Amino acid sequence: MIRAHAADVVRTAEEAVAAGLPDGLATLVARASAALARVVGQELRDVAGRVYGGAVVLLVGGGTNGGDALHAGALLAARGAAVTALLATPSAHAPGLAALRRAGGRVLAEDAAAGAAGRAAVGAADVVVDGLLGTGGRPGLRGTAAVLAGAVAAGGARVVAVDVPSGTDVGTGAVPAGPVDAGSAPCVRADVTVALGTAKPTLLLPPASALAGRVVVAGIGLRPDDLGAPAVERLGAADVAARWPRPTGTSDKYSRGVVGVVAGGATYTGAAVLATGAATRAGAGMVRYLGPARPTDLVRARWPEVVPGPGRVQAWVLGPGVDPDDEEQGDHVRAALAEDVPCVVDAGALPALVTALADGARGDGPTLLLPHAGELARLLGQLGTPCGRDDVEARPLEHARRAADATGAVVLLKGGTTLVVPPGRAGAGAVPVRSQADGTPWLATAGSGDVLAGVVGVLAAAGLDLADAGALGTAVHGLAGSAASAGGPLHAEAVVAALPEVLTALLEDVPTG
Ligand SMILES: NC(=O)C1=CN([C@@H]2O[C@H](COP(=O)(O)OP(=O)(O)OC[C@H]3O[C@@H](n4cnc5c(N)ncnc54)[C@H](OP(=O)(O)O)[C@@H]3O)[C@@H](O)[C@H]2O)[C@@H](O)CC1
Ligand SMILES: Nc1ncnc2c1ncn2[C@@H]1O[C@H](COP(=O)(O)OP(=O)(O)O)[C@@H](O)[C@H]1O
Ligand SMILES: [K+]
Numbered sequence: 001m002i003r004a005h006a007a008d009v010v011r012t013a014e015e016a017v018a019a020g021l022p023d024g025l026a027t028l029v030a031r032a033s034a035a036l037a038r039v040v041g042q043e044l045r046d047v048a049g050r051v052y053g054g055a056v057v058l059l060v061g062g063g064t065n066g067g068d069a070l071h072a073g074a075l076l077a078a079r080g081a082a083v084t085a086l087l088a089t090p091s092a093h094a095p096g097l098a099a100l101r102r103a104g105g106r107v108l109a110e111d112a113a114a115g116a117a118g119r120a121a122v123g124a125a126d127v128v129v130d131g132l133l134g135t136g137g138r139p140g141l142r143g144t145a146a147v148l149a150g151a152v153a154a155g156g157a158r159v160v161a162v163d164v165p166s167g168t169d170v171g172t173g174a175v176p177a178g179p180v181d182a183g184s185a186p187c188v189r190a191d192v193t194v195a196l197g198t199a200k201p202t203l204l205l206p207p208a209s210a211l212a213g214r215v216v217v218a219g220i221g222l223r224p225d226d227l228g229a230p231a232v233e234r235l236g237a238a239d240v241a242a243r244w245p246r247p248t249g250t251s252d253k254y255s256r257g258v259v260g261v262v263a264g265g266a267t268y269t270g271a272a273v274l275a276t277g278a279a280t281r282a283g284a285g286m287v288r289y290l291g292p293a294r295p296t297d298l299v300r301a302r303w304p305e306v307v308p309g310p311g312r313v314q315a316w317v318l319g320p321g322v323d324p325d326d327e328e329q330g331d332h333v334r335a336a337l338a339e340d341v342p343c344v345v346d347a348g349a350l351p352a353l354v355t356a357l358a359d360g361a362r363g364d365g366p367t368l369l370l371p372h373a374g375e376l377a378r379l380l381g382q383l384g385t386p387c388g389r390d391d392v393e394a395r396p397l398e399h400a401r402r403a404a405d406a407t408g409a410v411v412l413l414k415g416g417t418t419l420v421v422p423p424g425r426a427g428a429g430a431v432p433v434r435s436q437a438d439g440t441p442w443l444a445t446a447g448s449g450d451v452l453a454g455v456v457g458v459l460a461a462a463g464l465d466l467a468d469a470g471a472l473g474t475a476v477h478g479l480a481g482s483a484a485s486a487g488g489p490l491h492a493e494a495v496v497a498a499l500p501e502v503l504t505a506l507l508e509d510v511p512t513g
Pocket of ligand 3 (some may be wrong): 065130131132133136155161162163165166
């Protein structure tokens with residue numbers, strides 16, 4: 001599990017710990033820079049074979065983030081690395097500067113750093129350490145910081161970011177617009193980010209999460225009680241396994257959960273086969289299918305265990321491959337939405353959900369929406385706040401949250417990184433935003449989302465909270481996609497086929513509760 005806390009929460013937790021330390025903040029900076037120096041040392045060994053003689057360039061802004069970089073540089077210089085600090089500010093962290101100079105490091109003031117000498121240093125660097133901005137940074141680099149980030153983007157050095165990739169929006173993961181060239185960049189792209197004390201939301205939230213590289217969380221002594229609930233979290237395999245529902249000796253098919261699926265139609269028959277197949281392969285107690293004769297026949301031929309026709313269910317999966325103009329499927333969707341059971345609403349059923357909410361026709365059960373970016377833009381339009389797909393992709397958390405707050409549903413926004421956003425602000429007792437990136441880009445293929453809907457339906461029918469169902473289902477869908485791909489193309493049916501094997505491997509390592 002990776003947990004990310006908001007900048008103000010981290011600052012308060014740091015102050016609480018620092019207050020009890022003889023040297024206060026300086027002790028935390030010493031811990032942070034020691035952890036940072038260890039990671040940079042590993043990268044140097046990887047790139048240059050050893051620390052001694054390796055070329056390290058520090059990009060240094062005006063805050064403590066720059067101080068961390070300078071102190072880490074001093075530790076590396078003491079181990080024989082050739083360390084050059086490029087200052088983006090006239091007022092860099094004074095104790096850090098003094099330490100670096102004492103250890104034999106070189107310091108280029110702003111003018112030289114932004115000119116030919118700075119470019120030459122970046123060009124010759126094995127590792128660049130990004131200490132321009134940390135949790136006190138506003139998004140978007142300007143001035144010398146932007147010039148230095150441009151030089152790094154044009155060079156080939158390994159980049160280690162201190163705490164966050166500078167220039168990204170620490171709280172939301174937005175990436176400021178602006179050209180990236182050898183002369184300027186609005187933010188830094190890192191290969192590794194050393195998160196100090198805890199991760200920050202920008203490391204887990206797209207699009208900025210793509211600029212963080214590998215995330216290493218370095219303990220600096222912050223207390224979990226001071227940090228409280230995270231704003232964002234990413235479940236690991238052990239977290240998924242521990243939460244995945246398992247049958248016991250007294251289970252029967254009904255207690256495990258019956259999933260009702262309204263998917264496909266005369267045109268998109270495959271969605272019906274994929275969604276029902278995913279639900280059976282992910283371990284539903286039973287799967288019911290509602291749809292016209294042709295997809296029903298195909299579902300029965302492929303999965304004889306699926307039960308066609310109406311009946312009681314513990315959760316509905318509504319909409320994969322459903323044409324919103326299909327009257328017959330539309331009737332099934334509306335009837336299901338009116339029931340007091342959890343509903344997982346995808347694709348063609350999303351417009352019907354908005355209508356049902358407006359008409360007071362949604363029953364008394366929780367709802368989980370599964371839009372991709374284009375569908376979320378359309379949904380927001382229907383909810384009275386129109387926007388484009390590009391807007392959603394630039395600020396996915398903001399838009400998913402808007403839809404969650406407007407509908408009262410949990411919103412699972414699909415993509416390379418999938419966000420699961422519950423309604424209401426994060427805070428004491430609130431469920432954090434989940435961010436899962438377990439899959440492979442090969443999952444971007446037709447029918448892949450139908451499989452996800454079926455997997456999530458199993459968890460909803462088993463009685464999981466829908467935010468958990470969304471995150472766990474996304475993780476397992478991603479793992480099954482990776483298993484089906486083996487590094488190359490996959491088709492959605494192969495993801496269904498991979499589910500039992502992936503779940504078996506996942507669950508066998510964790511003892512039953
Ligand atoms: N606190 C602790 O206990 C510990 C903190 N630690 C470390 O401290 C980091 C946070 O340090 P920090 O608070 O000094 O903020 P940081 O981001 O380095 O600099 C802010 C400065 O930059 C400026 N500035 C802002 N935006 C800008 C922009 N777009 N372009 C240009 N300038 C901009 C802003 O100036 P302003 O314009 O607001 O006057 C301000 O001077 C944290 O990430 C971690 O690395 C750890 O060592 C552990 C202990
Ligand atoms: N670049 C990517 N990397 C990993 N997973 C992706 C990527 N793009 C899409 N996915 C996943 O693939 C699935 C695609 O779903 P969706 O867009 O609904 O496709 P369809 O409607 O054709 O089934 C989602 O689970 C999404 O998270
Ligand atoms: K940084």
